[in-house]
Amino acid sequence: DAGVTQSPTHLIKTRGQQVTLRCSPISGHKSVSWYQQVLGQGPQFIFQYYEKEERGRGNFPDRFSARQFPNYSSELNVNALLLGDSALYLCASSEQWAASNQPQHFGDGTRLSIL
Amino acid sequence: AQRVTQPEKLLSVFKGAPVELKCNYSYSGSPELFWYVQYSRQRLQLLLRHISRESIKGFTADLNKGETSFHLKKPFAQEEDSAMYYCALFTSGTYKYIFGTGTRLKVLA
Numbered sequence: 392d393a394g395v396t397q398s399p400t401h402l403i404k405t406r407g408q409q410v411t412l413r414c415s416p417i418s419g420h421k422s423v424s425w426y427q428q429v430l431g432q433g434p435q436f437i438f439q440y441y442e443k444e445e446r447g448r449g450n451f452p453d454r455f456s457a458r459q460f461p462n463y464s465s466e467l468n469v470n471a472l473l474l475g476d477s478a479l480y481l482c483a484s485s486e487q488w489a490a491s492n493q494p495q496h497f498g499d500g501t502r503l504s505i506l
Numbered sequence: 507a508q509r510v511t512q513p514e515k516l517l518s519v520f521k522g523a524p525v526e527l528k529c530n531y532s533y534s535g536s537p538e539l540f541w542y543v544q545y546s547r548q549r550l551q552l553l554l555r556h557i558s559r560e561s562i563k564g565f566t567a568d569l570n571k572g573e574t575s576f577h578l579k580k581p582f583a584q585e586e587d588s589a590m591y592y593c594a595l596f597t598s599g600t601y602k603y604i605f606g607t608g609t610r611l612k613v614l615a
Contacts, residue, residue: 394549424603433510433592433605434550447601481550488601494540494552495603 395498397482403504404472412467412501416484422446423465424495425457426481434481440465441488469503477505508533510595512606519583520614527578527609529567529593538596539576541567542605545589553578553591563587583613 396415404410416423422441426434439447440459454470463484469476479502483495509532519525531537541553554562556569556576567578576593593606 426603426605431607433512433594433607434603435605436603439601439603447603449602483550494555496552497550499549 395482395484395496397480397498397501399501400499401502401504403506405506406472406474408472409468409470410472410503412469412480412482412503414465414467414482414484414498416463416465416482417496420484420486420496421463422485422488422493423459423463424483424485425465425467426483427451427476428479428481428500430478437467439488446488472505474505477503479503508595508597508600508602508604510593510604510606512591512593512609514609515607516610516612518612518614521585522582525578525580525583525587525611525613527591527593527611529576529578529606531574531576531593531595533574533595533597535597535599537569537571537576538598539567539569540594540596541565541576541578542592542594543589544592550592583611585613585615587611588613 424439425437428434436449438457443459459465479500481500482498485493511530539556543553544550592608595604
């Protein structure tokens with residue numbers, strides 16, 4: 392198993408554009424979470440999805456949205472990009488959700504740069 | 507406010523010395539706490555979780571609700587322990603994961 396896979400690995404956009412990031416969870420995992428990690432900071436929680444429904448949301452503006460597909464893969468969309476959106480976006484999957492016995496498995500992330 | 511604080515950005519210790527990485531949290535509910543680790547050129551991965559009361563790679567962490575702390579400890583540091591360590595809180599009431607800013611541990615030969 393390749394683990395959690397994210398695409399693309401790197402992306403360059405300009406201000407005002409829109410971006411879609413993709414995540415494939417580990418086979419059998421039904422929960423996907425998204426994080427934003429700015430250089431020098433810890434991961435900031437954006438969303439958690441389980442069984443195609445949003446189960447948790449962090450303090451991010453409505454420009455950020457996500458969805459989960461029947462095969463449990465997920466997309467993160469960011470509209471009207473700002474310079475401050477430049478970051479590493481991490482995806483993590485777990486078998487279930489909202490339970491402390493469910494470790495999260497992280498992908499390598501997508502490095503998004505806004506010019 | 508829900509918060510995780512890791513006061514040290516960098517901690518350097520000599521091989522064989524004891525290690526303590528500090529983590530304090532702020533949460534009014536019942537906390538679920540974790541330590542994640544990222545070795546050089548590897549993915550972020552779970553090290554241990556408080557509910558399991560386990561020891562992984564010689565590391566332990568005890569939840570102290572009175573002091574709202576979840577410090578990570580190891581009696582004898584090894585060079586391979588050098589990595590970035592993140593403390594994380596899961597808020598069961600609002601289903602959010604909150605990570606600290608991380609502590610870089612350097613174990614010197």
